[in-house]
Amino acid sequence: MHLKLSEIAQIISGFSFRTAMETVNKGNYFVVQARDIVEVNQTIDLHKLSKIEFNSKSTSPLLKDSDILLSARGVEVGGFKAAIYFGEDYTVVASSSLYVIRIEDSRIIPEYLLYYINSSRGQKTLRNIMMGATVKTISKKEISDIEISVPPLEKQKLIVGTISNMSEQTKLMQKKIKLINSLTENILSKT
Numbered sequence: 001m002h003l004k005l006s007e008i009a010q011i012i013s014g015f016s017f018r019t020a021m022e023t024v025n026k027g028n029y030f031v032v033q034a035r036d037i038v039e040v041n042q043t044i045d046l047h048k049l050s051k052i053e054f055n056s057k058s059t060s061p062l063l064k065d066s067d068i069l070l071s072a073r074g075v076e077v078g079g080f081k082a083a084i085y086f087g088e089d090y091t092v093v094a095s096s097s098l099y100v101i102r103i104e105d106s107r108i109i110p111e112y113l114l115y116y117i118n119s120s121r122g123q124k125t126l127r128n129i130m131m132g133a134t135v136k137t138i139s140k141k142e143i144s145d146i147e148i149s150v151p152p153l154e155k156q157k158l159i160v161g162t163i164s165n166m167s168e169q170t171k172l173m174q175k176k177i178k179l180i181n182s183l184t185e186n187i188l189s190k191t
Contacts (some may be wrong), residue, residue: 001151006144008105009113014072014094014141015054015061027051031107032063034071034097042114044085046092054093061100066110068101070117070143074136079123084114092183099143110147112156115163116148117160 005011030049040047063069063085074080085092094100103110116122125146130136151159 001149002147003105003107004144004177005101005146005148008103008106008108008150009068009101011140012060012094012100012102012106013099013189014096014098016096017144025051027053030092031061031095032069032085032092032098033095034081036072037069042083042118044083044087044092044138046087049092051126052093054056061094062090063087063094063100064089065100066103068103068114069094069099070099072099072137073125073152074138076128080117080126080136080138082114082117083181084110096174099140101143107153108150111160113148113166115126115160121149131180145174 027050029052030046031052031054032044032049036044037047040176065086065088067085068082070082071080101113103113126138126143127136129142129146130138135143150156
């Protein structure tokens with residue numbers, strides 16, 4: 001089954017700060033920006049986010065658990081980065097460099113949608129709707145209209161489990177490579 005993103009999720013623009021964001025140690029909110037999306041694990045690390053004083057009456061850019069964040073700007077080669085937020089509701093504000101995709105339909109698992117968006121198929125769809133010469137952007141309307149392939153829930157769970165497993169295996173292999181390189185350097189330094 002294919003569904004438009006707007007049929008299964010609400011697309012919310014991140015908050016546009018009127019002045020430069022000032023980070024403060026004891027701010028009342030964390031702020032997430034496009035640069036905070038790390039492609040390796042596709043999640044947001046709260047420990048690396050800046051804290052700000054945020055006093056807006058608008059709650060729409062405030063994240064809820066399992067919201068997906070999509071960069072509003074990208075590049076032709078690297079595409080548009082997406083990540084998922086796991087954490088407390090309403091403690092993190094998304095900046096204007098991001099769209100928040102909030103799933104409102106029980107027919108789709110957030111992690112499946114994240115993997116779909118980050119897949120070559122999803123990125124190709126986004127590249128087809130991007131605008132701009134140097135810095136590529138995608139509009140909220142264009143994102144709303146993209147069609148997502150939505151398999152049955154059981155198949156989505158299987159896909160998410162398989163990709164998560166492969167991701168863990170990749171992390172383990174990377175650790176092994178670092179260890180081997182470190183051992184090699186250690187051996188060579190003693191000659």
